[in-house]
Amino acid sequence: MTSLDYAWDEPVLPPFIMLTVKGAGSSEILCSMNDFQDSKQLYYENFIYIAATYTFSGLQEPGVRPVASNKDAAYAELVLDVSPKTQRVVLKKKEPGKRSQLWRMMGTGMLCHEGSSVPHNPQKPSPRSVDSCMILDIAGLAAVTDNRYEPLMLRKP
Numbered sequence: 001m002t003s004l005d006y007a008w009d010e011p012v013l014p015p016f017i018m019l020t021v022k023g024a025g026s027s028e029i030l031c032s033m034n035d036f037q038d039s040k041q042l043y044y045e046n047f048i049y050i051a052a053t054y055t056f057s058g059l060q061e062p063g064v065r066p067v068a069s070n071k072d073a074a075y076a077e078l079v080l081d082v083s084p085k086t087q088r089v090v091l092k093k094k095e096p097g098k099r100s101q102l103w104r105m106m107g108t109g110m111l112c113h114e115g116s117s118v119p120h121n122p123q124k125p126s127p128r129s130v131d132s133c134m135i136l137d138i139a140g141l142a143a144v145t146d147n148r149y150e151p152l153m154l155r156k157p
Contacts, residue, residue: 047102047114049094050080050136080136082115082154089136089152103136111136113154133157 015033055078081092081101095101100115112133134154 045104045114047104049101050103050111051094052078052091055091080152082113084115087116087134087154089154106133106135108157110157116154 017031017033018028019031020028055076077094078091079094079101080089080103081098082089084100092101098115099119100113102114103111104114106112112135116134117132135157137153137155138150139153140150
């Protein structure tokens with residue numbers, strides 16, 4: 001454990017510090033610098049985008065054949081999105097904060113779609129149930145069937 005000496009900017013004021021996590025569901029707590037308590041914790045959701053990396057960097061892995069020869073795809077910034085009407089999983093341009101493009105990794109290793117679940121207050125530490133979300137899955141019964149591609153879809157776990 002390391003420590004760092006700190007001199008208060010205003011030594012005549014009470015020794016409190018406000019800690020904030022900014023984001024869609026920001027969280028903040030007020031801590032006394034004289035009495036740290038383990039019970040005071042910041043909570044936040046750490047959502048991810050599932051991105052087609054080539055569409056962000058234009059760099060291709062060696063030995064992988066290109067899917068398209070279109071140069072515009074190299075910087076299109078495509079991520080997995082879910083159409084609200086059809087619930088189909090498609091590639092669309094990344095839109096920061098768009099719930100239909102946000103995912104979170106469950107403790108079970110499944111990818112849960114944020115846009116199809118009820119918004120959660122990050123200040124309440126109650127873990128979400130695996131049964132209350134829709135997960136990313138393939139539409140077919142088997143991962144590989146006769147060298148055909150299977151579309152992605154949302155399913156109950």
